[in-house]
Amino acid sequence: MKYALRRIMALVLTMIAVSFLTFAAFHLIGGDPAQAILGTSATPERLELLRHEMGLDRPFLVQYFHWLAGFVTGDLGTSYSYRQPVAELIMPKLGVTFVMVMLSFLIIVALSFPLGMQDAQHSEGKFSWVWTVIGQICMAVPSFFLSIIVSYVCGIVLRFFTPGDFPDMYRHFGSALHYLFFAAVCIAVPRIAMCARMLKSTIIGEMEKSYVRTAISRGNDRQAVLKYHVLKNSLVPTIAFLGQTMAEIVGGGIVVEQVFGIPGIGRFLVSSIATRDYPVVQALVVIMAFWVIMAGTIADLINMKIDPRLRLGGGE
Amino acid sequence: MKKRLLAGILAFCLAGTSLVGCGGASKGGTDRSESNEIVIGISQDLDQSLDPHVTVAAGTKEVMFNVFEGLVKYDPDGNTIPAVASDYEISDDGLTYTFTLREGVKFHNGETVDLDDVIYSIERCKTDPNVNPQTSTGLQCIDSLEKKDDTTLVIKLSEPNTELMSLLTLAILPDDYDKQDTQPVGTGPYKYVSRTAQENVVLERFEDYWGTPGNIDKVTYKIEEKAESLVLGLESGALDLVSHLTTTQTNELDKSDFNIETGSMNLVQALYLNNARAPFDDELVRQALCYAIDRQYILDMAFDGYGYPIGSNVFPSFKKYFDDSLTDYYTVDIDKAKELLAEAGYPDGFSMTITVPSNYQPHCDTAEVIVDELKKINVTATVKKVEWDTWLDETYKNRDFDSTVIGLTADPLTARSLLERFKSDADNNFMNYNDAEYDELFAKAIKTYDDEEQVKVYKAMEKNLTEHAANVYIQDMADMIAIRKGLTGLTFYPLYVLDVSTLKWE
Numbered sequence: 001m002k003y004a005l006r007r008i009m010a011l012v013l014t015m016i017a018v019s020f021l022t023f024a025a026f027h028l029i030g031g032d033p034a035q036a037i038l039g040t041s042a043t044p045e046r047l048e049l050l051r052h053e054m055g056l057d058r059p060f061l062v063q064y065f066h067w068l069a070g071f072v073t074g075d076l077g078t079s080y081s082y083r084q085p086v087a088e089l090i091m092p093k094l095g096v097t098f099v100m101v102m103l104s105f106l107i108i109v110a111l112s113f114p115l116g117m118q119d120a121q122h123s124e125g126k127f128s129w130v131w132t133v134i135g136q137i138c139m140a141v142p143s144f145f146l147s148i149i150v151s152y153v154c155g156i157v158l159r160f161f162t163p164g165d166f167p168d169m170y171r172h173f174g175s176a177l178h179y180l181f182f183a184a185v186c187i188a189v190p191r192i193a194m195c196a197r198m199l200k201s202t203i204i205g206e207m208e209k210s211y212v213r214t215a216i217s218r219g220n221d222r223q224a225v226l227k228y229h230v231l232k233n234s235l236v237p238t239i240a241f242l243g244q245t246m247a248e249i250v251g252g253g254i255v256v257e258q259v260f261g262i263p264g265i266g267r268f269l270v271s272s273i274a275t276r277d278y279p280v281v282q283a284l285v286v287i288m289a290f291w292v293i294m295a296g297t298i299a300d301l302i303n304m305k306i307d308p309r310l311r312l313g314g315g316e
Numbered sequence: 317m318k319k320r321l322l323a324g325i326l327a328f329c330l331a332g333t334s335l336v337g338c339g340g341a342s343k344g345g346t347d348r349s350e351s352n353e354i355v356i357g358i359s360q361d362l363d364q365s366l367d368p369h370v371t372v373a374a375g376t377k378e379v380m381f382n383v384f385e386g387l388v389k390y391d392p393d394g395n396t397i398p399a400v401a402s403d404y405e406i407s408d409d410g411l412t413y414t415f416t417l418r419e420g421v422k423f424h425n426g427e428t429v430d431l432d433d434v435i436y437s438i439e440r441c442k443t444d445p446n447v448n449p450q451t452s453t454g455l456q457c458i459d460s461l462e463k464k465d466d467t468t469l470v471i472k473l474s475e476p477n478t479e480l481m482s483l484l485t486l487a488i489l490p491d492d493y494d495k496q497d498t499q500p501v502g503t504g505p506y507k508y509v510s511r512t513a514q515e516n517v518v519l520e521r522f523e524d525y526w527g528t529p530g531n532i533d534k535v536t537y538k539i540e541e542k543a544e545s546l547v548l549g550l551e552s553g554a555l556d557l558v559s560h561l562t563t564t565q566t567n568e569l570d571k572s573d574f575n576i577e578t579g580s581m582n583l584v585q586a587l588y589l590n591n592a593r594a595p596f597d598d599e600l601v602r603q604a605l606c607y608a609i610d611r612q613y614i615l616d617m618a619f620d621g622y623g624y625p626i627g628s629n630v631f632p633s634f635k636k637y638f639d640d641s642l643t644d645y646y647t648v649d650i651d652k653a654k655e656l657l658a659e660a661g662y663p664d665g666f667s668m669t670i671t672v673p674s675n676y677q678p679h680c681d682t683a684e685v686i687v688d689e690l691k692k693i694n695v696t697a698t699v700k701k702v703e704w705d706t707w708l709d710e711t712y713k714n715r716d717f718d719s720t721v722i723g724l725t726a727d728p729l730t731a732r733s734l735l736e737r738f739k740s741d742a743d744n745n746f747m748n749y750n751d752a753e754y755d756e757l758f759a760k761a762i763k764t765y766d767d768e769e770q771v772k773v774y775k776a777m778e779k780n781l782t783e784h785a786a787n788v789y790i791q792d793m794a795d796m797i798a799i800r801k802g803l804t805g806l807t808f809y810p811l812y813v814l815d816v817s818t819l820k821w822e
Binding site: 032035037038039041042046049050051078079081082083084089092093148151152155156162163164165197258259260261263264267268270271274276 | 357361363364365372373386445446448449498512513514516538540541542544545548549551552553554555675704705708709713716721743752
């Protein structure tokens with residue numbers, strides 16, 4: 001209970017810090033949203049009018065606390081670029097990104113465990129180097145590049161899906177999922193390779209430990225030892241890694257979304273930064289910070305469930 | 317165990333492929349020709365406000381051209397023709413304009429246009445501080461707007477203004493409607509339906525349009541900021557038409573599916589020089605640059621040979637004012653350029669920076685080629701890429717730059733809007749051009765009421781810019797448009813617009 005409280009406190013503080021830093025960063029990098037909107041037709045009068053309308057003529061801290069007060073009460077503000085409430089703008093996009101990230105995560109988990117275990121068991125086999133090379137290649141290929149290849153091969157050549165024609169997810173969930181599957185794979189591939197390798201080296205490390213030798217020498221089946229003892233012990237670092245992955249694929253998704261033309265938050269974030277649309281960027285950054293921290297927290301909680309040593313605050 | 321693992325992996329892959337199998341098959345342009353709709357790819361989302369009087373981005377106007385109309389509108393040659401007005405008359409002294417309102421013109425919200433709407437729209441453009449200053453400044457010559465009867469509007473001017481007709485292409489809006497920002501209402505052949513930020517904008521044919529109605533029922537503009545995605549979208553069948561492509565991109569497309577049309581961007585691309593900063597304050601230096609920079613080489617290197625070379629600040633499609641004799645005023649002559657530099661006191665050349673907005677690839681490419689060309693006269697140029705925002709702030713507003721490659725458009729489509737910016741005290745004279753003769757000519761131009769005379773004066777101004785080498789004029793860029801086979805009726809305007817009302821599926 002105490003732990004949970006501590007985590008929540010940390011979460012709130014981190015989010016405030018992140019939001020403040022983003023706010024400050026925007027003021028430091030300069031660029032004026034009013035100027036960005038008016039472009040070459042800006043006159044001093046028009047700029048002043050628009051700045052006042054946006055509240056940009058107030059002192060920095062006043063602007064920040066105004067935003068914070070709004071955020072706490074559930075008001076994310078109004079987008080400069082669209083004159084629509086931020087919440088209304090980003091919610092549908094958040095949903096799309098969420099589905100894509102979860103799908104990708106599912107693929108990572110479903111594939112990296114069997115692959116990692118398989119690889120660990122046959123690490124001394126004749127062809128283990130083939131797996132290592134494939135893994136290396138998968139890790140090295142940037143998601144961005146993979147996205148271009150996949151949308152070309154699967155989209156243009158094989159016609160499995162129509163790149164650029166993302167269906168409305170809230171009306172055609174099935175076909176949206178179908179479209180997102182390809183993007184999710186592109187995000188997942190390097191991560192699967194990393195995760196599998198991580199699992200493999202942990203398993204191999206565990207297999208060399210004396211309890212494994214003892215268990216096998218006492219006549220236990222090798223597979224059973226792997227399944228019931230080694231795997232459980234190897235899970236902790238892997239789950240921590242998966243927690244990190246969960247956080248990072250949101251970032252990786254930004255580029256992939258752009259290539260696949262998926263209307264998620266990634267594309268929106270990039271364009272909002274360019275137009276200095278503070279309210280949108282603030283909201284998205286805070287939500288992403290929340291996501292990152294939550295992923296870490298959940299991974300920790302799962303690990304504590306698995307490994308009693310962590311619960312006691314001890315460990316190795 | 318091993319087998320089970322393998323089976324698991326296989327099952328997962330199968331699940332993936334079955335997902336692939338069950339999804340909707342790809343639909344190309346054929347489906348849309350049956351449902352009579354099209355999808356156009358655009359690379360930039362629309363402005364924050366869709367209010368046509370406030371809108372600034374060219375990309376927004378390109379789309380909204382189909383939604384709004386003024387008393388008059390442009391035809392494909394750039395002339396103004398009656399629209400919401402059915403007829404007009406100009407008095408001999410150029411001070412009184414009499415417009416007859418077209419009968420039964422409807423707004424998209426079903427209301428009928430009356431003179432109050434017209435007066436409201438013009439007044440708003442004249443006085444509201446949110447309105448594009450180029451329009452409001454031009455309208456200051458209007459002395460009074462009078463309703464003679466229900467269909468006759470008399471506009472009295474304090475001084476003649478030959479550009480009033482161009483300004484009166486301003487959109488006519490209903491006077492009792494306050495949601496133009498987000499749900500605009502006009503009188504054009506297409507009505508605005510909806511927009512989703514960073515995703516799309518949807519227009520539908522307006523059934524009660526007074527003139528020749530559009531052919532296509534529904535037009536969706538899809539926003540794809542990455543050029544690769546636009547090309548991919550065309551190939552996959554998600555998009556039917558994309559303009560402003562480069563030749564590299566159009567070359568990727570399968571020519572059996574697409575027609576590639578070449579228009580022009582209707583802008584003046586130039587190496588704009590900061591005339592107030594040494595060494596560009598010296599006319600000889602500027603002329604040397606003009607002699608050194610080979611425009612055809614730029615077109616060949618960066619534009620696959622497409623583009624229309626120019627010699628002054630007017631683009632060729634604006635035929636009335638374009639003076640072709642200036643195009644070859646400077647021909648490539650490296651020796652002459654070196655001589656001029658020596659005469660100006662730079663026998664060993666100098667260094668300069670070329671600032672370019674990084675989001676405009678063609679301008680960046682052009683700058684790179686120029687760097688190469690300037691080496692021949694020992695001028696060391698470096699390209700400085702900046703964000704668009706920074707460009708606006710530093711280069712355009714603060715005029716803190718050596719030189720920049722950019723394209724300037726005419727908005728509204730008048731010679732004045734293209735040439736006024738070189739007046740020494742103009743707000744937007746970011747290149748700090750300062751020439752007394754030019755200022756005199758401009759003063760004369762706006763006071764000349766005879767159309768023919770005025771064209772002559774404007775042409776003299778163009779010549780002035782060329783002779784004094786105000787900037788290194790390069791070209792009006794070619795505009796490559798990919799259009800799906802079966803879709804016809806593409807019309808070019810000397811404006812940055814895409815008229816969807818003439819498009820149709822065969």
